[in-house]
Amino acid sequence: MSRNFHKEEEDVSADVQKLHQLLLALGRRRSLRDPIASTCEQLQFTPPQVHALLWLGTDGALTMGELARRLGVTEKTVTGVVDRLEREGYLMRERSASDRRVVHCRLTPEGQATWTKLDRSMNQGMSQVLSILDASDRKALFRILDKLLRRADAPPAPPARERSA
Template sequence: MSRNIPNEEDLAGESARLQQLLYALGRRRSLRDPIAGICEALQCTPPQIHALLWLGQDGMLTMGELARRLGVTEKTVTGVVDRLEREGHVQRERITLDRRVVRCRLTEPGQKTYQRLDRLLHEAMGQMLGMLDGGDRKALFRILEKLVRRLEPSSPDGVPPARVRSA
C-alpha cells in the first residue's frame, strides 16, 4: 500500500484552505473554542485555564514544562502560576536538591476547579460533536488519532508524546 504523499504546492493550497476554514469557524460564537466561555464562567484567563487543564491531566509539572505546554516563556508562566497560587488553585514545590527546579501541582481546591473545568469542556465538546453525524465523528477521530500516532516519538524539543484518554 503506497502512501499518497502530497507535493509542496498541494500542501500550500490545502494549508491555506484549512487556515481559512478555521478562521470561519472562529468567527461563529457557537463554534468558538469551548474554553473561551469557560474562561468567563471561571473568571480566569485562557493561559490560566490551560495551566489548570495540563496540571489536572498530567499532574505535577516543572515551571519549564508548564511554560512549554502553554507556549509561553518561563517568565510569563511565573505570572500565570502566581495568580493561580494566590487564588489557591496551585502550589509550588521544590522536591529536588537543585533549588532552581520548581514544580507546580494542583491543590485540593485546584483539583475541584479542574474537575469542574473538565466537565464543562466535556459538555462543550459534546455539543460540537453533536453537530456532526456518526460518520463524520468517526472520520474526525480517525484523523486526530493518526496525527497523534505520527507525532508520538519524542519531538525535537524533547516533549514527551501526548497521552490520549479513551472515551
C-alpha cells in the same frame, strides 16, 4: 528538485489555505465558541491560566519548564501565571527533594475543584461540536487525529535535497 515535489508543495500550500479558511469560518460561529470561555469569564482567568489548570488537572504536577512548554510561553511568563494562580489558592509550588532548583506545580483542592468545572465545561462543548457530525464523520475525524499524533511523534523527514538525491 523534482516536479512532483513542487506539485506536492503547492498542494500542501493550497490545503493550508483551505484549512485556515475553514477554521476561521468555524471560529465565527458563536455556537462553536471555545467551550471553556464562559467559565473563564466567570472565574476571570486569562487563557494561559486556564490552560495551566487544565494541564495540571489532566497530567498532575509539572515542572515550571514543562508547564511553560505546554502553554507555549517563556519560563519568565509562566512564573507570572503561576504566581497569580498560587496567590489565589489554585495551585502550590513544591521544590524537588533531589534537585532544589526544580520546582513543581500542583493543584490545591480548590484548583482541583476548578479543574473539574473546566473539564466538565470542555466536555459539554465538545459534545455539542461532535453532535453536529454523524458517527462515520466522527470516526474519520478520530482516525485523522490519531494519524497526526503518530506522525508528530515520528522522526522528521530528511530535507528535500536528500530525498531527491
